[in-house]
Amino acid sequence: MVEISDLHFAYDKRAILKGINMSLQKGKLIAIMGSSGCGKTTLLRHIGGVLKPTKGYVKISGQVIHELDQHNLYAMRRKMGMLFQFGALFTDMSVFDNVAFQMREHTTLPEELIHDLVLMKLHAVGLRGTQKLMPSELSGGMARRVALARTVALDPMLIMYDEPFAGLDPISLRVVGDLIRRLNDALGATSVVVTHDVQESLKIVDYVYFMENGTIAAEGTPEEIRASDKAFVRQFVHGEIDGPVPFHYPGGDYRQELNLSV
Amino acid sequence: MERTTLDLWVGIFVVAGIAALVMLAMKVGNLSSYNMSETYQVHAYFSNIGGLKPKASIKSAGVLVGRVTDIKLDMQRYEADVVMNLDKRYQFPKDTFADILTSGLLGEQYIGLVAGGDSDMLQNGEQIKKTQSAVVLEDLIGKFIYNKAEESVKPK
Amino acid sequence: MPFTHTLQVIGHRTIDAVWRIGLATRFFALTLMYSGTSFRRFHLIIKELFSTGVMSLIIIIVAGLFVGMVLGLQGYETLQRYGSESALGVMVALGLVRELGPVVAALLFASRAGSAMTAEIGLMKATEQISAMEMMAVNPIARIVAPRFWAGVISMPLLAAMFSAVGVFGGYFVGVIQIGVDEGSFWSQMQAAVDFREDILNGVLKSFVFGTVVTVIALFEGFDAPPTAEGVSGATTRTVVTSSLAILMLDFVLTAIMFRGN
Numbered sequence: 131m132v133e134i135s136d137l138h139f140a141y142d143k144r145a146i147l148k149g150i151n152m153s154l155q156k157g158k159l160i161a162i163m164g165s166s167g168c169g170k171t172t173l174l175r176h177i178g179g180v181l182k183p184t185k186g187y188v189k190i191s192g193q194v195i196h197e198l199d200q201h202n203l204y205a206m207r208r209k210m211g212m213l214f215q216f217g218a219l220f221t222d223m224s225v226f227d228n229v230a231f232q233m234r235e236h237t238t239l240p241e242e243l244i245h246d247l248v249l250m251k252l253h254a255v256g257l258r259g260t261q262k263l264m265p266s267e268l269s270g271g272m273a274r275r276v277a278l279a280r281t282v283a284l285d286p287m288l289i290m291y292d293e294p295f296a297g298l299d300p301i302s303l304r305v306v307g308d309l310i311r312r313l314n315d316a317l318g319a320t321s322v323v324v325t326h327d328v329q330e331s332l333k334i335v336d337y338v339y340f341m342e343n344g345t346i347a348a349e350g351t352p353e354e355i356r357a358s359d360k361a362f363v364r365q366f367v368h369g370e371i372d373g374p375v376p377f378h379y380p381g382g383d384y385r386q387e388l389n390l391s392v
Numbered sequence: 393m394e395r396t397t398l399d400l401w402v403g404i405f406v407v408a409g410i411a412a413l414v415m416l417a418m419k420v421g422n423l424s425s426y427n428m429s430e431t432y433q434v435h436a437y438f439s440n441i442g443g444l445k446p447k448a449s450i451k452s453a454g455v456l457v458g459r460v461t462d463i464k465l466d467m468q469r470y471e472a473d474v475v476m477n478l479d480k481r482y483q484f485p486k487d488t489f490a491d492i493l494t495s496g497l498l499g500e501q502y503i504g505l506v507a508g509g510d511s512d513m514l515q516n517g518e519q520i521k522k523t524q525s526a527v528v529l530e531d532l533i534g535k536f537i538y539n540k541a542e543e544s545v546k547p548k
Numbered sequence: 549m550p551f552t553h554t555l556q557v558i559g560h561r562t563i564d565a566v567w568r569i570g571l572a573t574r575f576f577a578l579t580l581m582y583s584g585t586s587f588r589r590f591h592l593i594i595k596e597l598f599s600t601g602v603m604s605l606i607i608i609i610v611a612g613l614f615v616g617m618v619l620g621l622q623g624y625e626t627l628q629r630y631g632s633e634s635a636l637g638v639m640v641a642l643g644l645v646r647e648l649g650p651v652v653a654a655l656l657f658a659s660r661a662g663s664a665m666t667a668e669i670g671l672m673k674a675t676e677q678i679s680a681m682e683m684m685a686v687n688p689i690a691r692i693v694a695p696r697f698w699a700g701v702i703s704m705p706l707l708a709a710m711f712s713a714v715g716v717f718g719g720y721f722v723g724v725i726q727i728g729v730d731e732g733s734f735w736s737q738m739q740a741a742v743d744f745r746e747d748i749l750n751g752v753l754k755s756f757v758f759g760t761v762v763t764v765i766a767l768f769e770g771f772d773a774p775p776t777a778e779g780v781s782g783a784t785t786r787t788v789v790t791s792s793l794a795i796l797m798l799d800f801v802l803t804a805i806m807f808r809g810n
Contacts, residue, residue, distance in 0.1 A: 409706025
């Protein structure tokens with residue numbers, strides 16, 4: 131379904147991705163984990179075709195994404211859904227119009243049919259009653275669920291989630307996690323969840339990639355990850371302060387910078 | 393906001409804007425007096441037109457009867473050739489007199505027509521023969537000073 | 549060397565400014581290129597006409613009224629010294645139609661509607677709404693920028709005309725009703741001196757140019773804003789400063805071209 135081969139990417143001279151290899155199977159729910167700033171979101175942007183790799187490629191259904199022209203890229207994106215970090219609902223439209231947005235832009239469905247479809251999507255996330263509200267009137271968790279309904283509005287075959295659990299209370303977190311799993315199974319789609327919420331995602335996903343410093347540090351099923359004895363994975367799963375992921379940003383010699391030696 | 397109220401407000405906005413434009417054109421500007429239904433053209437030579445400009449008004453007894461359309465220098469006579477459009481409703485005798493006048497002391501210049509007694513009327517393309525040039529203020533002041541100077545010399 | 553440093557700063561600023569002008573021009577060209585959608589779905593423009601045009605109505609009308617009244621007062625003070633207060637109408641009308649209408653209305657438009665546009669689009673960018681739209685295979689320039697651009701271009705001449713019309717009545721109110729200038733000569737001298745093509749249409753043309761420039765600057769600054777709070781507030785300030793300067797400079801150039809002939 132999605133095949134990523136030897137993907138490299140650099141901003142100016144700063145290398146972000148250094149040779150990522152992944153293969154995502156259809157119907158699976160895959161998590162990409164790693165500490166902040168390790169290149170997870172950059173990887174998602176490559177799958178969506180927003181950024182062009184400096185080397186390697188992302189292939190979806192046999193097509194290399196960065197070689198598509200704008201028309202074909204847009205055609206490809208119609209088959210994808212992406213949930214942004216804080217939902218990214220259109221603030222100038224009501225909840226209903228947000229969910230209906232892609233249907234109105236990309237299809238010629240009659241308005242009555244759109245109405246029914248939107249209500250079905252909203253019902254699936256349990257927020258049918260909010261259709262007339264504006265995004266500013268929703269709580270963070272509700273906004274995330276509306277955004278989820280909007281993401282799956284056109285039944286995509288590939289769904290990407292950028293930090294779907296960030297900033298949610300424990301209840302909303304469970305609700306969103308559960309919805310991600312159920313929507314994936316109901317649509318038979320492939321889902322990629324970028325997250326650093328280890329405990330929640332280990333409960334729902336089929337397979338996990340650990341990223342560190344632009345490379346894949348570890349991978350496996352949730353059971354394998356929990357049982358892993360790699361120092362990096364252990365540090366991450368148990369949330370230890372110092373370890374392979376250092377507490378200090380690389381710098382000069384501490385004593386020398388304080389002018390203590392000489 | 394409901395789609396219909398939105399449409400209504402935008403409708404009001406656009407209509408008000410166009411109304412303002414029309415009001416500017418008709419009430420503030422001269423569009424209403426622009427369309428002199430039908431005109432005929434005459435021309436006249438002046439030895440000096442002063443500050444007369446194209447589109448200056450042409451008045452007879454104070455009534456607007458036409459506008460200057462073109463001014464050029466005639467290279468045979470070295471005089472200004474002024475072409476004017478007159479309203480068809482107003483016919484003037486052949487011996488009509490054309491003056492370049494000034495409205496007020498510093499106002500803009502216009503052409504005044506004083507009808508003569510001829511029974512034949514001016515036709516399209518004909519020439520007004522009797523003209524009087526603009527009074528140039530500087531010349532007038534110059535003459536005045538010169539005369540004064542002469543007066544003060546004479547008694548001696 | 550402080551001197552070379554100053555030169556460096558000047559050089560850097562100049563290169564930067566030329567870059568931005570180039571980028572803005574490219575942005576403008578893209579906006580025109582993707583304008584098709586806005587005209588096929590005209591309600592997109594109508595929605596923006598409401599927020600740019602209708603919402604600016606009150607400030608334009610009140611400002612126009614007061615500017616006209618001040619012109620009436622000042623004009624009378626000056627003209628009565630030469631005993632030509634009957635030319636008050638001419639002075640008020642020409643001042644408004646040629647200069648103050650287009651220029652002051654555009655300045656108000658830049659600070660009322662322009663800054664709002666920048667802030668709105670900047671916030672859309674900061675909250676990833678623009679990226680979300682792009683991931684939904686909808687071109688944000690066609691869907692967000694172009695309708696706002698056309699709404700600005702359409703409303704500016706209408707607002708300037710309203711400003712002038714209301715201003716003339718303000719001048720009439722002070723001159724004729726308060727001070728007692730002869731009503732007949734007020735209107736008739738005005739009509740004799742104000743030319744439809746030379747004065748009114750040129751004024752409309754000016755406001756059309758100003759509308760285009762202000763809207764492009766506002767949209768570009770919003771689209772180009774760094775996606776942070778400071779980024780958006782800085783872009784909003786730049787919109788007002790840049791477009792005000794652009795209006796005044798362009799006004800000089802346009803006036804020189806339009807009215808030098810006589």
